[in-house]
Amino acid sequence: MSVQERKERERSERERLIVATARELAEQQGWGAVTTRKLAERIEYSQPVLYSHFRGKREIIGAVALEGATEMAVAVRAATAAADGPRARVTALARAYLDFAERNPAAYDAIFQLDGGLAYAQEDTPEPLKDAFAALEESLGEVAGDGVGGGLFTEVFWASLHGVATLTRAGRLPPEYTERRVELLVDRLPVL
Template sequence: MSVTRERRERERAQRHQLIITAARELAEAEGWEAVTTRRLAERVEYSQPVLYSHFSGKDAIVRAVAIDGFGELAAHLHRARPADPEPRQALHAVCRAYLEFATERPALYQAMFVLPTDVKFAHAETPPPLRAAFDEFVSCFRPDDARRELFAEVVWSALHGMAVLSDSGRIPSDGQEERLDFLVARFSDTPG
């Protein structure tokens, strides 16, 4: 590959990431309804055609933000999980980290789980960052348990419900720790 071509590809990748970052920042500051291709083009100081050379539209941008977010979530969960824990401690740490992630990054969480995207869960086309985040939950259950992915799905679903209901004010956020303890107790005491 020529030096010029490598430079162009590197610059394109940087522009691509710049657009994703700008979309996240704008969404965090003003909400996803404020994220338009016109506003993003102004923010990144490129024309709309340049933006469209990277993304087909807002849905594609939200998808890219979501996949970026799944990578961050996977890293966040991995850092939270103790290196050599007993299963209950690992599950509790990963669950708490998940809820913290949702609370600390509301617009990102919305892109990942609430806004419509074509990102597939539990599918052959599941993006690797999403699979990596899911695997952090799976690793909290005994390797010899054939149901560990099922357990991980149910725990993740319960956490998602807790995060969304708490964020919307439908359940009090001050009860989050008790709900988390209850969830972890039920799943860590699951017989093999």
């Protein structure tokens, strides 16, 4: 391995460590607790080293968002692949999405609530975000119904799931009714 390759590998490993540490800290204490000072202390690098990788917290949030979007896409695809038929796929998608939001609050917030400096629904939207939407659209496109584009239907269904996830996490919806909410949402789809 050349010196340049080794340096690139070490840089990549430091970036992964910064992102993982930021996510861990945000999961434990919330995003407000994530500062470059705390990150530098936890990973035992100086703040200038952090800034050599990320210009600040916003870019770190963006990196966590991209990582989380990739994980969410994998979870949704795994859940829907195991389901038999359109109704079962849509139900599995909803459950996987809500489960991801519940189990990964810092990543979920980075993707959907916080400003990570990422473009959404644009040509320059990063691939992990496009792929997360595609993972939803793959199952929802087949049930969009006549006259409704799969992308538009996916946006509306996603917005419903996002509302359930966000309101449940905020304590405004009782979590014990989440499964019933999924059933109601899926039951209202006219093509299932």
